[in-house]
Amino acid sequence: MSSTDIPPTKTIFVRKEMIGASAAPISTRGFFGWVRTRLFGSLFDAILTVIGLSIAGSIIWSVVDFAIVRAVWTGANGEVCRAEGSGACWPYVTAYWQQFLYGRYPAEERWRAIAVFFAFFGLLVPLAMPKVPFKFANTLAFLVGLPIFAYVMLCGGWFGLVPVETMRWGGLLVTMVVAVTGIVTSLPIGILFALGRRSQMPIVRMLSVVFIEFWRGVPMITVLFMAANMLPLFMPDGVDVDKLLRALIGVSIFTAAYLAETIRGGLQAIPKGQYEGAMALGLGYWKMMGLIVMPQALKMVIPGIVNSFISLFKDTTLVLIVSIFDLLGMIQSSRSDPEWAAPSTSTTGYLVAAAIFWIFCFGMSRYSQWMERRLATGHKR
Amino acid sequence: MAVTDARRHPNSDDRPPSIVWYNDPKWRSLVFQGLTLALVLAIVWSVIHNTAVNLERRHIAQGFSFLSTTAGFDINQTPIDYPKDATYGRAILVGVANTAIVAVIGIFFATIIGFVVGIGRLSHNAVFSSICTAYVETLRNIPVLLQIFFWYFAVLGVMPSPRASLQPIPGWVFLNNRGIYLPEFRFGGFAGSGIAIGLAVGVVLAWGIARWAKQRQLATGQQFPSGKVALALIFGLPAIAFAASGFDLTLIAPKKSTFNLTGGIEVIPSLIALTLALATYTASFIAEVVRAGILAVSHGQTEAARSLGLTHGHTLRLVVIPQAMRVIVPPLTNQYLNLTKNSSLAVAIGYPDLVSTGGIVLNQSGQSIEVIAIWMAIYLGTSVLTALIMNGYNRRMAIVER
Numbered sequence: 001m002s003s004t005d006i007p008p009t010k011t012i013f014v015r016k017e018m019i020g021a022s023a024a025p026i027s028t029r030g031f032f033g034w035v036r037t038r039l040f041g042s043l044f045d046a047i048l049t050v051i052g053l054s055i056a057g058s059i060i061w062s063v064v065d066f067a068i069v070r071a072v073w074t075g076a077n078g079e080v081c082r083a084e085g086s087g088a089c090w091p092y093v094t095a096y097w098q099q100f101l102y103g104r105y106p107a108e109e110r111w112r113a114i115a116v117f118f119a120f121f122g123l124l125v126p127l128a129m130p131k132v133p134f135k136f137a138n139t140l141a142f143l144v145g146l147p148i149f150a151y152v153m154l155c156g157g158w159f160g161l162v163p164v165e166t167m168r169w170g171g172l173l174v175t176m177v178v179a180v181t182g183i184v185t186s187l188p189i190g191i192l193f194a195l196g197r198r199s200q201m202p203i204v205r206m207l208s209v210v211f212i213e214f215w216r217g218v219p220m221i222t223v224l225f226m227a228a229n230m231l232p233l234f235m236p237d238g239v240d241v242d243k244l245l246r247a248l249i250g251v252s253i254f255t256a257a258y259l260a261e262t263i264r265g266g267l268q269a270i271p272k273g274q275y276e277g278a279m280a281l282g283l284g285y286w287k288m289m290g291l292i293v294m295p296q297a298l299k300m301v302i303p304g305i306v307n308s309f310i311s312l313f314k315d316t317t318l319v320l321i322v323s324i325f326d327l328l329g330m331i332q333s334s335r336s337d338p339e340w341a342a343p344s345t346s347t348t349g350y351l352v353a354a355a356i357f358w359i360f361c362f363g364m365s366r367y368s369q370w371m372e373r374r375l376a377t378g379h380k381r
Numbered sequence: 382m383a384v385t386d387a388r389r390h391p392n393s394d395d396r397p398p399s400i401v402w403y404n405d406p407k408w409r410s411l412v413f414q415g416l417t418l419a420l421v422l423a424i425v426w427s428v429i430h431n432t433a434v435n436l437e438r439r440h441i442a443q444g445f446s447f448l449s450t451t452a453g454f455d456i457n458q459t460p461i462d463y464p465k466d467a468t469y470g471r472a473i474l475v476g477v478a479n480t481a482i483v484a485v486i487g488i489f490f491a492t493i494i495g496f497v498v499g500i501g502r503l504s505h506n507a508v509f510s511s512i513c514t515a516y517v518e519t520l521r522n523i524p525v526l527l528q529i530f531f532w533y534f535a536v537l538g539v540m541p542s543p544r545a546s547l548q549p550i551p552g553w554v555f556l557n558n559r560g561i562y563l564p565e566f567r568f569g570g571f572a573g574s575g576i577a578i579g580l581a582v583g584v585v586l587a588w589g590i591a592r593w594a595k596q597r598q599l600a601t602g603q604q605f606p607s608g609k610v611a612l613a614l615i616f617g618l619p620a621i622a623f624a625a626s627g628f629d630l631t632l633i634a635p636k637k638s639t640f641n642l643t644g645g646i647e648v649i650p651s652l653i654a655l656t657l658a659l660a661t662y663t664a665s666f667i668a669e670v671v672r673a674g675i676l677a678v679s680h681g682q683t684e685a686a687r688s689l690g691l692t693h694g695h696t697l698r699l700v701v702i703p704q705a706m707r708v709i710v711p712p713l714t715n716q717y718l719n720l721t722k723n724s725s726l727a728v729a730i731g732y733p734d735l736v737s738t739g740g741i742v743l744n745q746s747g748q749s750i751e752v753i754a755i756w757m758a759i760y761l762g763t764s765v766l767t768a769l770i771m772n773g774y775n776r777r778m779a780i781v782e783r
Binding site for chain 1 (some may be wrong): 393410414417418427428432434435436438468482505506507508509515518519521522523524525526527530531534538539604611722723725728729732736738743749750753755756760761764765
């Protein structure tokens with residue numbers, strides 16, 4: 001089509017000069033842009049922001065007000081905390097702090113518990129840091145050496161250590177003992193039952209399914225009641241199971257069932273080629289599982305395993321129902337002490353316990369998220 | 382062909398080379414399973430034997446006949462009839478009903494809070510989403526038993542005595558250290574049954590209309606405002622029945638007497654603390670489930686829906702929510718089960734649930750094995766039943782592939 005075909009048009013208006021530049025669009029970047037888009041984007045947004053800020057502010061203020069502003073800091077007994085309108089009763093925490101940590105563990109033997117705490121964290125911290133060498137020796141020391149060391153130190157009876165019966169253990173010490181024993185024993189049991197549930201052998205598979213589904217279907221309280229009331233009946237005459245040990249058995253079995261399901265999820269996610277490759281190389285069942293399948297499966301379910309450990313750590317509080325005095329149990333028994341009885345005593349105790357549990361659990365969940373990101377690099381291309 | 386022939390053993394007639402029996406996987410598996418079974422049976426037998434011997438020595442009778450013995454204790458919340466001479470069996474039944482009450486109320490509130498917080502964490506509003514994140518990270522990292530204790534002892538325990546009750550709605554709602562007292566709604570004449578029948582008819586009609594409207598839309602493309610009609614039916618019919626009875630409703634407010642409040646509905650503190658703690662704690666887990674479910678719907682789905690011309694509401698209702706629900710529902714049921722199992726923590730604050738009442742029966746009668754068996758059977762039954770229902774749901778909801 002040539003230009004001559006275009007019918008002549010009557011030009012009415014042709015702009016001769018440039019239009020002035022229009023104003024730049026409102027910035028969505030920087031601090032003010034963020035405020036504009038994320039806080040006051042619309043009327044509804046603005047209302048939400050104001051209401052949210054006032055609720056958050058009032059909650060934070062009431063905690064600060066209770067724990068710091070109105071708090072009572074010193075005093076010989078509960079008298080000072082009984083004053084009208086007084087906040088947190090910190091002298092109560094100071095007076096009971098040793099008991100919150102060790103329960104009724106004899107005062108002159110507490111260095112043993114401290115030694116175990118130090119050994120635990122001294123082995124855990126390098127284990128948790130990927131860059132520190134000697135991982136195998138470290139793991140072995142943590143899983144085998146530490147339990148023996150802790151048992152000898154805490155129970156006593158060897159090397160001239162005075163025996164301390166478990167009735168006198170308490171506080172954070174018991175919380176840690178229950179949690180760490182639960183973690184260390186439930187992981188291998190969980191792996192075994194996960195393998196059992198994926199096994200080709202019908203009887204093994206059936207027994208594993210029954211075991212896992214039974215313990216997952218009942219509340220932990222009933223498991224602890226069962227361990228406390230029925231274990232002594234199950235044992236032959238003359239065999240007496242320690243009360244703390246009964247709770248430990250209950251906790252380990254309960255956690256193992258949950259771990260088994262988590263690990264099974266990882267096993268199912270391993271492609272069939274990995275099994276076939278291992279078999280083609282001539283590896284037997286245990287070598288195939290231990291060298292090829294498990295390392296990949298466990299790596300995949302680390303978040304799930306840590307989640308199980310977090311719930312286990314929180315569930316250790318349940319042992320107080322079968323009268324073993326863990327951290328929360330110590331707070332429960334001390335808050336009704338007439339010497340310290342005051343309206344704010346309970347809240348102060350619960351605040352301390354909540355802070356301790358929160359730090360542990362939040363730390364674990366953050367660590368697992370970090371680990372997940374670190375390990376995930378293998379799948380990036 | 383030549384290659385395979387060369388590999389084959391000259392003497393074999395198409396059979397794989399024979400293995401010694403103890404290296405044969407089939408035999409190995411049989412032997413291993415036989416040993417496992419024998420070990421398990423041996424453990425079970427020794428447990429049963431030891432238990433029988435121990436029980437004999439302690440003179441504890443076996444069997445469930447103790448359930449018909451008279452229970453000599455009081456229960457402070459009895460949703461079903463519990464007379465003075467009631468049996469142990471009756472007491473455990475009351476406990477089951479109380480567990481059900483906590484579970485239903487707790488699940489109701491946990492779902493609402495959980496969905497609000499879960500969707501809130503994805504909100505564009507920075508303040509709202511940070512509050513929701515803080516809620517989740519705080520509550521799920523503190524043991525639920527501690528939270529129950531906090532509400533029961535630190536909040537409700539320091540409430541004023543009945544005489545000095547707090548009155549959030551003066552004259553109608555009372556709050557003191559014995560619980561919350563709410564006014565009772567008492568319908569006179571046929572108002573109560575009328576409203577119930579109206580509601581039932583409304584629900585059935587609304588369901589029928591929704592079905593008819595969907596079929597008509599599929600056949601002809603014509604739309605029908607079935608949602609609005611359903612709302613009108615469900616709320617309108619009971620309202621008409623209520624009006625026809627002449628608004629026959631009396632509100633009975635709690636009244637102060639010398640030491641206590643009488644009349645109205647009394648909610649005991651342990652029930653309040655337990656449902657509050659369980660609902661807020663479980664909500665923090667439900668929030669994460671909901672968030673994960675919504676994030677699992679890929680952005681391409683919403684974009685495709687918008688380019689097909691669906692409105693924002695339609696996109697949510699027809700595209701995002703159905704796909705998100707497929708991811709949300711299985712873990713959500715798990716959380717409901719967890720809440721139900723956690724309600725057994727009632728025993729720590731004396732709320733008379735299944736474990737509490739069972740525990741009293743256990744202590745009074747000494748029948749630990751039987752009582753624990755009843756607990757386990759009831760909780761296990763609930764779990765297995767839920768799992769079966771969920772499997773059915775998952776089959777229905779699974780993506781239909783070609």
